[in-house]
Amino acid sequence: VHFASTNTIYEPSSQSSSPSLTISSLPSSASPDLLTPPPEEDEEYEPKQVQIHFILAYAPYTDPAVHYDLTLPPTNIEHNYPVQAFSEPATSPPMSSLLISHPFLKFHIEVLPSTPIAGAYVSVSDVLAKLYRELRLAIHPMEYAELPDGETRQTVDVAYYTRCARLRDPEDRMLEERKGIKKIDLLMGNTRFLGLSGTLSGPEIWELNVA
DSSP states (O other): OOOOSEEEEEOOSSSSSSOOOEEEEOOOSSOTTOSSOOOTTOGGGSOOOOEEETTTBOOTTSOOSSBOBTTSOGGGOBOOSOGGGGGSBSEESOOSOEEEEOTTOSSOEEEOOSSOSTTOOOBHHHHHHHHHHHHTSBOOHHHHHTSOTTHHHHHHHHHHHHHHHTOOSHHHHHHHHHTOOBGGGGGTTOOBEEEEEEOTTOTTEEEEEEO
């Protein structure tokens, strides 16, 4: 996983019981053996610092801020934060769109504001809702055909059958099976949301971490 050279986690300044602002220094993309540093006057070498909301942030050495199984609607998220926290901007500064990637997903997931008006920004709830909706989509047969034979395809199949088996009602289970393999199954059973981490691809592209 490649991380942005600077990645911070922000908490709005409103009075709440949420964790305080934390800043994590991530590995630089520059090689320590680089003899000639980039020109200081060239702005394209300056990373744009974008902060991710602490509810969405991936923290590898601590538990995620929320407990969320991506196979379930966001209404099932377990958390200890005020509801209004989920209406706060997903990033600081606020952004009008975000792209979410994962190594097992072929295409980026684009997140847009739920209210398409001038000045609208992507909120925390926009991110979580879009992840659920996008991962619920069935994959194209060609996507399945392009999966490597062997363990990878078998693991995707197991994830599909396991997900369907969780439905207790036989009719619901049969209906779900008929819908076929979904994008969530491409995560091969790793459906627990751990957060988003920055990438070197740009401040608008974030990587989904699951377990």
